[in-house]
Amino acid sequence: MIPELGHFALILALLLAGLLGTLPLIGAHRGIGAWTALARPLAAGQFLFIAFAFGCLAYSFVNNDFSVLNVATNSNSQLPLQYRIAATWGSHEGSMLLWVFMLGAWTVAVALKSRHLPDEMVARVLGVMGLVALGFLLFLLLTSNPFDRLFPPAADGRDLNPLLQDPGMVFHPPLLYMGYVGFSVAFAFAIAALIGGRLDATWARWSRPWTTLAWSFLTCGIMLGSWWAYYELGWGGWWFWDPVENASFMPWLIGTALIHSLAVTEKRGTFKAWTVLLAICAFSLSLLGTFLVRSGVLTSVHAFATDPRRGVFILAFLALVIGGSLVLFAMRAPKVSGGGRFEAVSRETMLLANNVLLIAAAGSVLLGTLYPLFLDALNLGKISVGPPYFDTVFVPLMTPLVFLMGVGPLARWKQATLPDLWQRIRWALAVSLVTALLLPFAAGTWKPMVSFGLLLAAWIVTTTVVNIRERGRGVRGGIVAQLARQPNSYWGMIVAHLGIAVFIIGVTMVKGYETERDVRMSVGDKVTVGGFTLRFDGTSETRGPNYRAARGSFDVSRNGQHVTTQFPEKRVYNAGGMPMTEAAIENMLTGDLYVSLGEAVDGGAWSVRVYHKPFVTWIWAGCLLMALGGLLALSDRRYRVAMRREAGVAGGAAARG
Amino acid sequence: MSKKLLIPLGIFVVLCAFLLVGLWRDPREVPSPLIGKPAPPFNLTQLHEPAKSLGPADLKGQVWLLNVWASWCVSCREEHPLLVELGKSKVVPIVGLNYKDETVAGKRWLAQNGDPYNVSVVDRDGRVGIDWGVYGVPETFVVDKAGTIRYKQIGPITAEALEKKILPLIRELQKS
Numbered sequence: 050m051i052p053e054l055g056h057f058a059l060i061l062a063l064l065l066a067g068l069l070g071t072l073p074l075i076g077a078h079r080g081i082g083a084w085t086a087l088a089r090p091l092a093a094g095q096f097l098f099i100a101f102a103f104g105c106l107a108y109s110f111v112n113n114d115f116s117v118l119n120v121a122t123n124s125n126s127q128l129p130l131q132y133r134i135a136a137t138w139g140s141h142e143g144s145m146l147l148w149v150f151m152l153g154a155w156t157v158a159v160a161l162k163s164r165h166l167p168d169e170m171v172a173r174v175l176g177v178m179g180l181v182a183l184g185f186l187l188f189l190l191l192t193s194n195p196f197d198r199l200f201p202p203a204a205d206g207r208d209l210n211p212l213l214q215d216p217g218m219v220f221h222p223p224l225l226y227m228g229y230v231g232f233s234v235a236f237a238f239a240i241a242a243l244i245g246g247r248l249d250a251t252w253a254r255w256s257r258p259w260t261t262l263a264w265s266f267l268t269c270g271i272m273l274g275s276w277w278a279y280y281e282l283g284w285g286g287w288w289f290w291d292p293v294e295n296a297s298f299m300p301w302l303i304g305t306a307l308i309h310s311l312a313v314t315e316k317r318g319t320f321k322a323w324t325v326l327l328a329i330c331a332f333s334l335s336l337l338g339t340f341l342v343r344s345g346v347l348t349s350v351h352a353f354a355t356d357p358r359r360g361v362f363i364l365a366f367l368a369l370v371i372g373g374s375l376v377l378f379a380m381r382a383p384k385v386s387g388g389g390r391f392e393a394v395s396r397e398t399m400l401l402a403n404n405v406l407l408i409a410a411a412g413s414v415l416l417g418t419l420y421p422l423f424l425d426a427l428n429l430g431k432i433s434v435g436p437p438y439f440d441t442v443f444v445p446l447m448t449p450l451v452f453l454m455g456v457g458p459l460a461r462w463k464q465a466t467l468p469d470l471w472q473r474i475r476w477a478l479a480v481s482l483v484t485a486l487l488l489p490f491a492a493g494t495w496k497p498m499v500s501f502g503l504l505l506a507a508w509i510v511t512t513t514v515v516n517i518r519e520r521g522r523g524v525r526g527g528i529v530a531q532l533a534r535q536p537n538s539y540w541g542m543i544v545a546h547l548g549i550a551v552f553i554i555g556v557t558m559v560k561g562y563e564t565e566r567d568v569r570m571s572v573g574d575k576v577t578v579g580g581f582t583l584r585f586d587g588t589s590e591t592r593g594p595n596y597r598a599a600r601g602s603f604d605v606s607r608n609g610q611h612v613t614t615q616f617p618e619k620r621v622y623n624a625g626g627m628p629m630t631e632a633a634i635e636n637m638l639t640g641d642l643y644v645s646l647g648e649a650v651d652g653g654a655w656s657v658r659v660y661h662k663p664f665v666t667w668i669w670a671g672c673l674l675m676a677l678g679g680l681l682a683l684s685d686r687r688y689r690v691a692m693r694r695e696a697g698v699a700g701g702a703a704a705r706g
Numbered sequence: 707m708s709k710k711l712l713i714p715l716g717i718f719v720v721l722c723a724f725l726l727v728g729l730w731r732d733p734r735e736v737p738s739p740l741i742g743k744p745a746p747p748f749n750l751t752q753l754h755e756p757a758k759s760l761g762p763a764d765l766k767g768q769v770w771l772l773n774v775w776a777s778w779c780v781s782c783r784e785e786h787p788l789l790v791e792l793g794k795s796k797v798v799p800i801v802g803l804n805y806k807d808e809t810v811a812g813k814r815w816l817a818q819n820g821d822p823y824n825v826s827v828v829d830r831d832g833r834v835g836i837d838w839g840v841y842g843v844p845e846t847f848v849v850d851k852a853g854t855i856r857y858k859q860i861g862p863i864t865a866e867a868l869e870k871k872i873l874p875l876i877r878e879l880q881k882s
Contacts (some may be wrong), residue, residue: 360729372718
């Protein structure tokens with residue numbers, strides 16, 4: 050009964066999405082007040098039914114209803130509760146339902162938080178989001194119904210893929226989707242502005258916090274995915290340039306360009322057409338990512354079922370949404386060009402250059418991801434594009450990007466002069482160069498790539514210091530009082546940029562100094578990696594809720610001093626019998642010690658893989674700082690002030706402040 | 707309308723065309739360099755009768771299938787019912803290559819799920835798998851009367867692949 054109710058709720062949500070995607074848009078166009086006013090209640094109703102459907106699916110998973118096909122193929126009665134809940138979005142159908150659920154949630158959030166906006170604008174924004182929801186609900190109901198029944202019911206489920214039975218996997222998809230889908234808000238604002246012909250600075254201010262929020266979620270989502278791959282896949286990699294990872298990275302790059310471009314549009318009134326195009330692209334790439342992952346046009350370690358029917362549906366939807374937006378853009382954008390002028394050396398130019406670099410980066414990721422498909426489609430053979438391509442392309446693109454990241458925030462709007470800039474950054478440059486040259490010696494061996502990576506990181510840090518010092522130089526009060534007056538959005542930028550520096554340090558140190566040993570170990574054998582000595586103390590049998598495992602014990606010492614004991618596991622899951630490696634990782638500020646059990650060899654010996662990964666946690670710490678920077682910028686009080694002021698004007702009440 | 711503004715649309719249309727073509731291709735279909743080449747020789751002990759061994763030389767003169775399987779392989783369960791059907795029909799002899807598996811686990815797995823194989827041979831360390839270019843389990847090879855590999859199925863056999871590709875090919879090869 051519950052699954053049928055869920056199915057029915059989805060159908061109702063589809064109807065409401067259909068109404069939301071038409072009536073308010075027509076109402077705003079023709080000026081029918083009653084129809085525009087429908088936008089908010091329809092958005093709320095749509096979300097309610099989607100949430101209900103989602104709850105029904107979760108209920109079926111929690112209560113082990115193996116008469117539902119989706120539950121029977123992705124869960125098991127022995128699966129612990131938290132993973133049964135996570136299994137709700139572990140399958141294709143479930144994850145698409147999560148997608149729609151998130152979209153509904155964002156739509157309602159916009160409906161609730163837009164009291165200060167003109168009704169017409171709200172109607173258009175919600176209407177566009179309703180159209181997107183309509184497409185995805187149709188996709189769910191026509192090709193991927195999560196509530197399909199299985200008759201006769203299975204006695205027990207096939208179990209969730211053991212790789213996904215992990216805390217990281219519980220949160221990774223929701224966060225990632227929050228980011229993906231969050232870009233639909235920026236997209237809807239852009240389309241609404243194009244339709245209404247009101248592409249001004251106010252538009253940028255309205256959509257900016259939404260974009261920053263979505264971007265922060267996406268950053269966290271990608272970070273969690275990378276972290277999960279690191280400790281769960283058992284060989285210590287943290288990024289594979291896998292098509293599915295690329296699918297999330299492309300919207301991130303464009304999203305990054307978008308939040309910077311929005312800042313320029315809001316503050317200076319320029320880049321309007323450019324910003325709109327970026328908003329369309331960011332969401333388009335989210336959709337494209339969904340297509341790539343869900344249609345099976347590319348092979349990937351994330352191996353999802355291939356079903357051409359689904360692929361055709363998403364492709365048609367993609368063509369409609371993205372194609373339609375780009376046509377609208379080509380028709381309407383000429384009317385919105387213009388805006389403040391700026392010189393060749395100015396903060397605008399630098400931000401523009403950074404945007405171009407970010408887009409070039411996203412373009413090269415897209416090319417690398419789709420190149421095998423292009424060649425295959427042209428019958429030129431089958432190839433795969435691997436990390437060497439991406440590494441080669443990325444370093445040259447990121448270098449000028451990082452350089453501009455240092456100078457940009459110091460340059461004046463409109464017009465800056467090179468001698469003045471040089472005056473202010475020469476110490477930063479000198480300190481960075483010296484640090485980059487000397488620091489690798491402290492790590493042991495001097496390597497050119499390490500030195501180069503550290504130069505980039507040091508450059509960001511030193512220019513940030515220059516920036517903070519200049520901001521702190523005020524007339525009134527001391528440096529502390531002056532800095533305390535800086536808005537949160539300023540600190541958001543500082544934190545996010547420092548996050549990049551931390552990230553670069555992590556990547557540089559891991560690439561430069563990681564060490565790895567593949568050894569066959571009997572009880573009592575020792576191996577030394579990165580200054581740590583590990584002694585193998587044998588294995589013992591253990592049992593988990595739904596698996597058996599051989600658990601190895603390794604005594605870790607450094608210079609004869611005991612540091613810790615590590616327990617890597619080799620698990621065999623009861624359903625499916627799939628063996629899984631559970632690495633033991635000792636996190637330290639200056640590096641991780643990573644031990645994973647390979648195969649048992651004769652006589653109690655095991656093949657063992659040990660890695661020392663210097664500064665690897667800095668990679669994810671850097672991402673967290675970036676996301677934190679985004680949230681900090683969001684908390685800026687000017688958004689709340691502006692909201693109150695506009696609400697006052699819109700309501701016809703006396704303007705406050 | 708300025709032409710410059712149509713560039714993004716143009717790029718997108720081209721992209722869509724490629725994606726559409728891509729949808730009808732199977733990215734997993736990798737041409738095997740071994741097709742048309744003689745089956746790599748081996749001489750492996752049989753799973754159920756360890757005293758006996760078997761190799762491609764013993765099968766000369768008939769069309770046969772080599773199916774790579776293991777008790778730990780999840781996708782093998784997917785194709786197994788089809789193989790059991792095929793085994794019952796006795797259209798073609800099927801040799802199982804029990805790949806990197808425990809003998810006991812392998813036997814138990816066949817007892818539970820049905821044994822479609824005329825003979826299963828044990829490739830404990832995966833050496834024969836390397837010779838045959840196996841890079842995932844399951845994989846299935848069609849070998850003709852002369853001992854030449856004629857087809858390779860990567861991943862589980864589907865009902866569609868069996869009906870449209872494998873069985874017609876076997877019939878044709880058996881006629882010649």
